[in-house]
Amino acid sequence: MVDILHDVQALEHSIAHFLSTLVNLEQLDAFSAEDKFSLLVTHTLAHTSMIQLHRSFASDDAVSFEKCSRAARSCIIIIKQMADQDFAFLDPIIGVSFVYLSKRFFNISSRKPCWSIVGDFLIQEMDSIESTWPFMDTGDVRNDLGTVFYALTCLGPRFPLVGEYEVFANPYFTHRIAQLRTSLDSENA
Numbered sequence: 001m002v003d004i005l006h007d008v009q010a011l012e013h014s015i016a017h018f019l020s021t022l023v024n025l026e027q028l029d030a031f032s033a034e035d036k037f038s039l040l041v042t043h044t045l046a047h048t049s050m051i052q053l054h055r056s057f058a059s060d061d062a063v064s065f066e067k068c069s070r071a072a073r074s075c076i077i078i079i080k081q082m083a084d085q086d087f088a089f090l091d092p093i094i095g096v097s098f099v100y101l102s103k104r105f106f107n108i109s110s111r112k113p114c115w116s117i118v119g120d121f122l123i124q125e126m127d128s129i130e131s132t133w134p135f136m137d138t139g140d141v142r143n144d145l146g147t148v149f150y151a152l153t154c155l156g157p158r159f160p161l162v163g164e165y166e167v168f169a170n171p172y173f174t175h176r177i178a179q180l181r182t183s184l185d186s187e188n189a
Contacts, residue, residue, distance in 0.1 A: 012053055012067075019046050025081060033089065041091045044078055047071040048117045055121060065128070068121050075118045076144045079151045087154040094155070115155075119148040 022043060028036045050071040057064035094115070126141045 008053060008057075012050070015046055015050050015053065019043070022046070025078065028081070037086070037089050037091060040078055040082070040086075041094050044075055044094055044115075047074045047078075048115075051117055051121050055117075055124075058121075058124065059128075065125075069125060072118045072121050072125070072144070075115065076147050079115070079147050082151075084154065087151070088158055090155070090158075115148050115151050119145060119152070122148060 023031070023039055025039075025043065028039060031039065048071070051068045054061075054064035054067045054071075058068045059065070122141055122145045126138050126145065129136045129138050129141060
């Protein structure tokens with residue numbers, strides 16, 4: 001177990017170091033469109049890697065949970081910086097990239113688009129918040145989940161595997177999206 005924790009920490013350090021070498025997202029407008037989209041994809045892959053690395057520990061470890069949460073919020077910031085027309089120019093890896101976890105670490109492999117990984121964690125976060133007492137506001141998490149859902153829907157026409165199929169392939173994701181829509185509809189009524 002100690003070897004696994006050491007390996008996880010080493011990989012986390014590598015991801016964090018890699019992220020620190022990337023161009024800050026606020027500077028994207030200074031780059032060509034092609035470079036901008038490459039940087040968006042690179043940032044997204046790095047942050048979803050951090051989620052994948054810590055997700056299995058997040059339910060029992062507050063530090064891992066916080067690292068997943070920060071990485072998910074970083075992906076939300078990336079999505080929010082995109083205009084509707086930007087989705088057509090993204091590299092397909094953002095939608096259909098298969099993120100494989102080392103069988104040595106977790107004895108599982110995960111094949112999900114990056115933004116589905118973010119959505120899955122946000123659902124886990126919302127479940128965690130909703131199970132606390134006293135009740136906490138889940139509005140921010142629900143808004144972030146709506147942002148991910150919107151991004152996956154926007155990718156659908158260009159990458160059919162990511163569109164509604166991917167969003168609705170996970171029954172729990174479907175159930176939570178239906179709850180989100182119902183609660184948003186009741187708040188807007």
